[in-house]
Amino acid sequence: MRRKIQTRLLIVALIGLHLAVLFAGFIAPYNPETQNRELPYAPPVRVHFNYSGKVHFRPFIYAETTGQGTLDEDFSRPYPVHWFVRGDDHQLLGLFNSNLHLFGVDAPAQMFLLGTDSFGRDELSRLLYGGQISLAAGLLAAFVTLLAGAIIGTISGYYGNWIDEALMASAELFLALPWLYFLLVVRALLPLHVSATMSFMLLIAVIAVIGWARPARLIRGVVLSARTRDYVSAARGFGASDFYLLRRHVLPQILGVLLTQAALLVPQYVAAEVTLSFFGLGVSEPTPSWGNMLSVLQQYSVLRSCSWLFAPAVALVITSVIYWLLADTIRYSLKSS
Amino acid sequence: MNYLLRRFLRALLLMIGVSTLCFLLSELAPGTYFEDLRLNPQISQQTIATLNARYGLEQPIALRYGRWLEAAARGDFGYSIAYSTPVASLLWTRAGNTLLLTITAMLLTWILAVPVGVLTGSSRRLDKITAVASSLLISIPEIVIAVALLVVAVHTRMLPVGAMQSLGSEDLSTLARVKDILLHIALPTAILVLIGLPIIAQHIRSSVVEVLEAPYIRAARGLGIGPVRILFRHVLPVAANPAISLFGFSLAALVSGSLLVEVITGWPGLGPLILEATLSRDLFVVVGGAMLSAVFMIGGNFVADLLLLVSDPRIRTGAQD
Amino acid sequence: MFPASNMLTDPHKSMALRVCGLYKQYWRRAVIWRKRTKIFAVNGIDFEIATGQTLALVGSSGSGKSTVARCISRQERPSAGQIWLEDKEISVLRGSALRCERTSIQLIFQDPATSMNPHFSAAEAIEEPLVVQKRGARKQRRERSRELMNLVGLSPAWADRNVMNFSGGQRQRIAIARALAIEPKVLILDEAFSGLDLSTQAQIANLLLELQATYSLAYLLISHDLGLVTRIADTIAVMSQGKIVEQGTASAILGSPDHPETRKLTASWTKSQSVFSAKAGTTT
Numbered sequence: 038m039r040r041k042i043q044t045r046l047l048i049v050a051l052i053g054l055h056l057a058v059l060f061a062g063f064i065a066p067y068n069p070e071t072q073n074r075e076l077p078y079a080p081p082v083r084v085h086f087n088y089s090g091k092v093h094f095r096p097f098i099y100a101e102t103t104g105q106g107t108l109d110e111d112f113s114r115p116y117p118v119h120w121f122v123r124g125d126d127h128q129l130l131g132l133f134n135s136n137l138h139l140f141g142v143d144a145p146a147q148m149f150l151l152g153t154d155s156f157g158r159d160e161l162s163r164l165l166y167g168g169q170i171s172l173a174a175g176l177l178a179a180f181v182t183l184l185a186g187a188i189i190g191t192i193s194g195y196y197g198n199w200i201d202e203a204l205m206a207s208a209e210l211f212l213a214l215p216w217l218y219f220l221l222v223v224r225a226l227l228p229l230h231v232s233a234t235m236s237f238m239l240l241i242a243v244i245a246v247i248g249w250a251r252p253a254r255l256i257r258g259v260v261l262s263a264r265t266r267d268y269v270s271a272a273r274g275f276g277a278s279d280f281y282l283l284r285r286h287v288l289p290q291i292l293g294v295l296l297t298q299a300a301l302l303v304p305q306y307v308a309a310e311v312t313l314s315f316f317g318l319g320v321s322e323p324t325p326s327w328g329n330m331l332s333v334l335q336q337y338s339v340l341r342s343c344s345w346l347f348a349p350a351v352a353l354v355i356t357s358v359i360y361w362l363l364a365d366t367i368r369y370s371l372k373s374s
Numbered sequence: 375m376n377y378l379l380r381r382f383l384r385a386l387l388l389m390i391g392v393s394t395l396c397f398l399l400s401e402l403a404p405g406t407y408f409e410d411l412r413l414n415p416q417i418s419q420q421t422i423a424t425l426n427a428r429y430g431l432e433q434p435i436a437l438r439y440g441r442w443l444e445a446a447a448r449g450d451f452g453y454s455i456a457y458s459t460p461v462a463s464l465l466w467t468r469a470g471n472t473l474l475l476t477i478t479a480m481l482l483t484w485i486l487a488v489p490v491g492v493l494t495g496s497s498r499r500l501d502k503i504t505a506v507a508s509s510l511l512i513s514i515p516e517i518v519i520a521v522a523l524l525v526v527a528v529h530t531r532m533l534p535v536g537a538m539q540s541l542g543s544e545d546l547s548t549l550a551r552v553k554d555i556l557l558h559i560a561l562p563t564a565i566l567v568l569i570g571l572p573i574i575a576q577h578i579r580s581s582v583v584e585v586l587e588a589p590y591i592r593a594a595r596g597l598g599i600g601p602v603r604i605l606f607r608h609v610l611p612v613a614a615n616p617a618i619s620l621f622g623f624s625l626a627a628l629v630s631g632s633l634l635v636e637v638i639t640g641w642p643g644l645g646p647l648i649l650e651a652t653l654s655r656d657l658f659v660v661v662g663g664a665m666l667s668a669v670f671m672i673g674g675n676f677v678a679d680l681l682l683l684v685s686d687p688r689i690r691t692g693a694q695d
Numbered sequence: 696m697f698p699a700s701n702m703l704t705d706p707h708k709s710m711a712l713r714v715c716g717l718y719k720q721y722w723r724r725a726v727i728w729r730k731r732t733k734i735f736a737v738n739g740i741d742f743e744i745a746t747g748q749t750l751a752l753v754g755s756s757g758s759g760k761s762t763v764a765r766c767i768s769r770q771e772r773p774s775a776g777q778i779w780l781e782d783k784e785i786s787v788l789r790g791s792a793l794r795c796e797r798t799s800i801q802l803i804f805q806d807p808a809t810s811m812n813p814h815f816s817a818a819e820a821i822e823e824p825l826v827v828q829k830r831g832a833r834k835q836r837r838e839r840s841r842e843l844m845n846l847v848g849l850s851p852a853w854a855d856r857n858v859m860n861f862s863g864g865q866r867q868r869i870a871i872a873r874a875l876a877i878e879p880k881v882l883i884l885d886e887a888f889s890g891l892d893l894s895t896q897a898q899i900a901n902l903l904l905e906l907q908a909t910y911s912l913a914y915l916l917i918s919h920d921l922g923l924v925t926r927i928a929d930t931i932a933v934m935s936q937g938k939i940v941e942q943g944t945a946s947a948i949l950g951s952p953d954h955p956e957t958r959k960l961t962a963s964w965t966k967s968q969s970v971f972s973a974k975a976g977t978t979t
Contacts, residue, residue: 209384210391213672215630218648218664222399225652225660267810270770271870274802275824275877276794286812308515312634315517316649334521335638340528347525350518361513 044366050359058172061165062127066141066148069166069325071125073147073157080108081152081160081345088115098148116146152345155333164348167325171314171349172356174240174326175307179299181245182306183252187295190256195264195283205257211250219247220309224318233324240319244306252298256291263287293371300364304357311353327353377683385676390443392668397442400452400661446665452658456651461662464647469629469666472636472643476628478559479566484621487571491578495613496586496605501579511572520638523565533561562639566632570624577620581613588612618685622678630667710779711913712767712800712881713743717776719759719766736762738937740776744881744930747907749914751928751945753921753960758934760917764885767915768802769793781880798828801874805886807866811858817844817869818854824877843872847902864895868902875906883915888923900926921964925949933957 057064084096097117099110122141129135142148151160193204223243263269269286277285307327313319314328322329327349334340334347445451451461494501494508511519527533585591586609594604629644636645644663651659719737737759744750752760766773769785778786780799788796804810811820821840825831831839841851847868858866867887874882884903888896904927906912918924924931925945932942935956941948952958 206387210388210395213388213392213668213675214395215627215664215667215671217633218630218667221648221652222396222660222664225655225657226399267804267806268812271802271804271810271873272823272827273770274768274797275827276797277827278794281827289814304513304515308517311515312517316637316653318652331517331521337528340525347521350521354514354518357515357518358510358513361509365509 040366040369044363044370047359047363047366051363054356054359055172058165058168059130061162061169062129062135063137064139065127065159065162065165066124066138066150067159067162068125068127069158069163070323071158073153076147076149076153076157077155078339078343079149079153079157080343082147082149083108083110084118084150085115098142098146116142116148118142118148151348152343154330154346155339160330160345160348163325163330164327164352167327167330167349168352170237170320170324170326171307171310171328171353174237174310174320175303175305178241178244178248178306178309179302181241182248182302183295183298185245185249186252186298187256187291189249190253191260191283191287191291193253194257194260195279195287197261201257205254208250208253211247212254214247216247217312220244220313221318224313233320236320240310240313244309248302248306252294252302255294255298259291259294260287263290293367297364297367297371300360300367304360307356308353311349378680381676381679385672388672389669392672393443393446393665394439396446396661396665396668397439400442400657451662451665454651454656454659456654456656456659461658464659465644465662465666468642468644468647471641472629472632472645475559475562475636475641475643476566476632479563479570479632480624480628482563483567483570483574484624486567487574488578488617490571491575491617492582492605492610492613494575495579495582496601496609508572508576511568512576516569516634517638519568520565520635523561523568524638527561533557558641562632562635562641565635565639569635570631574620574624578613578617581616582609585609585613615682615685618681619678622674622681624674625677626671626674628674629670709745710743711746711748711781712915713777713779714763714767715741715777715779717741717763717766717778718774719762719771720774735937737766737773740934740937740939742932742939742942744913744915746880746913747911748929749907749916749927751916751918751924751931752934753918753924753931754934754956755919755960757936759937760934761885763934764802764883764915764917768800768883769797770802798824798877799879800881800883801877801879802883802885803867803870803874803887805889807863807870807890808859810870811866811873813857813859815858816855817849817858817861820858820869821873821876824873828877830877839876840872843875844869846875846906847872848898862895864891864899867891867895867899871899871902871906875910878910879912881913881915883917885917886919888918888920896923903927921949921960933960 082098084098086096088097097115099112099115118140119142120140122138123136124138124141126134126136140148147159149159149161151164154160154163189204189208193201220243223246224239227239263286264282266286269282272282272286310319310326311328311331314321314326315332317329317332319328320326330346330349339346451465454461454464457464490504494504591604591608594608595601599608632641632643633645633648635641636643637649640646644667648660648663650656651663717737717740718735721734721736722731723734740763742750742752752763754760762771765771766776767778769788773786776786777784780796783796783799785793785796785800815823818837818840821843822836825836825839830836841854844851844854849865849868849872853861858869861869870887871882882903888899891899900923903914907914914927916924916928928945930943931945931948932939933948933954933956934940935954941952941954941957948957949961952961
């Protein structure tokens with residue numbers, strides 16, 4: 038019973054995470070690329086509820102006057118936080134334009150809930166938009182890898198003989214490669230400055246090319262054992278075609294494997310994107326991604342003083358932990374069924 | 375003997391496969407690569423002509439492949455444009471530093487992981503206490519662990535960050551130098567240990583748990599054999615098998631597992647070299663580094679098979695399962 | 696390469712199954728070195744089963760009985776020989792022609808636990824042949840599966856119960872119902888009784904005899920249990936190392952065995968019989 042509640046909570050958390058990132062345009066108060074050169078490295082704004090002794094229900098902030106790591110509030114005028122404000126234009130779900138935001142304050146105050154980065158860009162907005170890129174990279178890469186692995190594994194396990202040997206030999210080759218190194222090799226072959234979409238697609242392609250081998254081997258094993266079962270021979274004895282056998286008897290068995298692998302691979306690939314972008318080999322500026330947002334921490338001074346810039350790392354940890362717990366739950370429920 | 379031979383052939387074939395792959399990859403860009411070179415004013419026409427002649431880029435692909443294989447076997451991985459030295463010499467020095475780090479980390483990890491794994495496998499209470507920490511460490515990505523430890527090191531100013539030795543360390547006595555290196559190696563080693571320890575400990579733990587549930591262990595307990603003797607005489611030898619192949623896999627990752635950590639902590643190993651090379655598109659260095667790490671990986675896997683052969687009598691007698 | 700069979704080439708009308716000159720060879724690889732040895736699992740087999748009759752194929756393990764079953768049911772392709780199902784020759788059929796003809800010969804497997812998909816319900820398992828052969832709409836298939844369940848002695852109320860929730864004997868009944876769904880002419884019982892306890896064996900044996908009488912089915916019984924064989928079989932063929940060493944009516948073989956292999960089998964059987972009757976303290 039506890040497990041069921043746990044699974045439900047995890048799924049809710051996961052969906053919440055993805056929805057928050059999906060609706061980045063709405064939730065984020067500002068455009069991720071708008072620079073505020075006069076407020077670089079501004080720490081997170083302090084939200085007050087207490088004005089001259091009275092408690093207000095509506096939170097308010099004071100304008101920040103300088104950046105550079107110190108919180109300098111201008112106490113001359115409070116700026117109440119409003120809900121559902123009109124602000125910068127953004128595209129919701131890439132479909133329709135809107136300028137409605139979840140919360141905001143009147144100009145010229147700016148509500149930097151997570152501070153700003155080196156160019157004075159709102160960290161929270163960048164976090165949400167960056168999440169779109171990083172999570173999408175992980176999900177897409179996992180999808181492509183699992184698709185390739187499923188197809189190759191099924192063909193290999195079902196038809197056997199030389200096809201199986203050839204495919205598994207090449208799988209072994211790819212498994213023997215240290216993936217990060219080969220990722221770098223492929224990346225080195227390509228021109229360094231590509232457009233954001235291009236580098237995104239490239240990233241996914243490279244991860245998939247290297248990552249198909251492990252799921253392929255797992256799925257091949259499942260398909261092989263399913264294929265040799267008596268009930269498959271029996272069905273063949275009634276005159277079933279290969280297609281029917283695959284659809285009805287073999288493929289349902291691999292669903293469990295696919296699900297577990299998905300829950301394990303997505304966070305790994307999100308981390309891969311973050312790592313690559315951190316090194317400057319993934320998504321490049323000005324498009325935010327959790328990776329390139331973290332790369333500024335390679336500077337010693339920033340590392341020491343601007344703790345709010347660790348937000349993408351925290352987000353990554355939360356994502357990884359949720360997915361990992363989910364994978365654990367899936368594995369447990371598969372084992373007990 | 376048969377088993378050994380088959381495994382060796384497989385390793386050999388894999389190495390050939392990997393080198394072919396590397397060759398193909400390096401072939402993918404020569405046109406643009408050398409065109410880039412031609413455009414670069416710092417490289418004289420003479421150098422380009424020499425390189426061309428040396429690597430016989432005008433020759434048909436089969437010949438080039440042959441030369442590649444022969445060169446790779448000799449250890450000649452080409453020429454680095456950025457450093458103007460042969461790739462091989464660059465790689466060897468850096469590889470030495472990497473190995474220093476990874477071997478230290480691996481030894482420490484295993485020395486800690488085995489008792490932790492065995493203890494958590496045999497004691498329910500200990501297991502419960504460590505389970506959360508262990509799961510957390512496994513699920514958190516490497517880059518986060520690395521950055522987190524870096525932050526701790528920077529804030530506490532306990533350990534130096536970056537490089538392998540402090541400036542001017544050549545002047546110190548040998549003992550002081552060793553101490554200096556130890557201080558520098560502490561941070562990256564700590565990160566690597568934190569990354570690897572929970573995984574290995576969990577594997578050992580699950581194989582210990584599996585063995586403890588076997589009927590013959592219950593029988594031994596019923597016979598009145600003490601728990602310590604059961605542990606050492608009956609449980610560990612059996613649980614050792616999967617651990618031994620795991621050890622082999624640890625060996626396999628000796629060169630390739632530390633790239634991230636090296637770059638983040640500034641340890642002068644293969645990692646930062648390859649990264650720089652990627653950023654400056656110094657192709658031969660990247661491919662050479664990839665080949666080296668792949669060779670280590672394949673070799674490590676082969677050693678894992680060897681170790682398994684020595685430890686698991688079932689394989690020696692060719693028993694079918 | 697394969698010696699010609701000495702059976703008549705024109706098929707008798709009343710023969711449900713005729714096998715002429717069946718051979719099946721496997722290659723066995725020793726090491727990486729190219730030494731491949733040829734092994735004849737089935738080394739020249741002839742037999743026939745008349746409609747409504749049962750032939751038992753007996754022999755010790757490794758004699759090739761199961762391979763014969765697999766070749767006849769076309770789970771594997773025979774290396775040589777002819778397999779006549781009434782008037783159709785099926786040994787070289789492939790593709791859609793094979794899919795059409797193989798419904799006439801069905802297999803009941805040894806292990807009722809693995810012969811059906813564990814996620815299927817009883818009805819789904821029984822209807823599967825109809826689904827595959829695209830016979831009848833859903834409603835008709837439903838009715839037929841209920842009919843068949845009644846026939847094999849299972850209550851149709853259990854139609855939607857998962858297959859794994861039945862006992863071993865009941866699962867064999869489901870397997871029989873499934874096999875009968877597409878109206879076969881020949882049923883191969885490949886050690887179909889080995890996984891069951893004695894009383895269930897008796898029940899299933901009786902069921903099969905009834906069905907044989909009703910539908911004029913021919914049975915090929917593969918078993919190492921001579922007691923069962925005496926109960927069900929009309930004729931017996933003894934196999935050893937891929938060949939049939941003795942063939943004849945049940946009474947003839949069991950009463951006066953000729954070949955040393957047959958003698959070995961009957962000897963161990965009669966010995967076990969006398970052990971049981973001695974234990975029971977009664978005369979047989």
